[in-house]
Amino acid sequence: MSSEPIRVVLVDDHPLVLDGIRARLEEEAGISVVGEACNGQRALEQAKALEPDVMLMDVSMPVMNGFEATRALREQCPNVRVLILSMHDNREYILQLIQSGASGYILKDVSSEEMVKAIETVHQGGTYFSSGASQTLFSRFDEPATPVQDTGVLTRRELTVLKLLAEGRNNKEIARELDISVRTVETHRQNIKSKLNIQTAAGLVRYAIEHNLVQMS
Template identity: 85%
Template sequence: MTDKPINVILVDDHPLVVDGIRARLEAEPGIRVVGDAANGLKAVEAAMELKPDVVMMDVSMPVMNGFEATKKLRECCPEVRVLILSMHDNREYILQLIQSGASGYILKDVSSEEMVKAIETVHHGGTYFSSGASQTLFARFDEPSAPADDGSVLTPRELTVLRLLAGGRNNKEIARELDISVRTVETHRQNIKSKLNIQTAAGLVKYAIEHNLVQLS
């Protein structure tokens, strides 16, 4: 736990949902809810004013939905991480939100512990998908495709690291799984970003999905 709490804005058009999430997070000393909003437009305005670390947001909302709000936040507040909290385990929803710039996607049935883990993960630059979202996203690909030519510049170990990153693993988990140091994982990660000219974790996930590099049965 860091000394400085993670500042979070909650966005949902159902007050009871916001109140429930706020109550779940208030018990966490490392997280501070600094504001809330009932639609995407208000979320963007709140983010510009309050400058949170993470915006945790629903998808289906009036005035401006989660897709548009995520795009707007990426433009006006690129330092803010967007974590989607939704009841929809729809693959197209998840893909579109990743393409819009979201760093994670969790379902509303997650435990408080997993919600906190997701907030911490995206805050520290990672991507996070709850187990239900991961199964929906990675279980099957309707149209198998070969990796793009630029994927061939990656070494076998880099491809393995990329697959694990896209599957939601953080550096420590990858290091443990591959029996290498965290520093080595970080080096691989930087090499992957450099070779693919992709600088964000969400961008790496998007690349892996588009080029069928993640196939979990």
């Protein structure tokens, strides 16, 4: 893991929110707030100028909202990871943002510690959903999972790894749960990406959702 701090741009149209988040993140030695934006258009400009690692972004904003900005960032600044911070726990919001390219979604009622963990997780290439967002997103998957294993695309173990990835687990956590090495998890992850022709964590989450692989009670 790099010793360089994670470069973050904050995007929200409420100055008090920006001030509060900046003040909290400035306490973290591993995070550097390098810019702020009050709308999606400005966020895109900041991304191009500052080349941050992570954009911590609201959804409801003037000029260009979070959906539009996330799609534009995916196309124009693919190396920038987008973490949504929103008050909305609407399932369609979350799904649309994942489909737009967001790597994570946390609600504004999370603790500052969880916000930091989310930033670190998406920076490392993972996906992160706060508990409230996870319940909203996954609790309605009450139908039997689509039997994609019958297609022969993924092995049973690869399906298990994909399910855990979609739930926001990182490689070390998956390795512990399945009692395999981290290197083996990485191999499975690369095989999954290759077989599905999906190269992003958000894309894998979207695939898992579309095939009802993720179910939470």
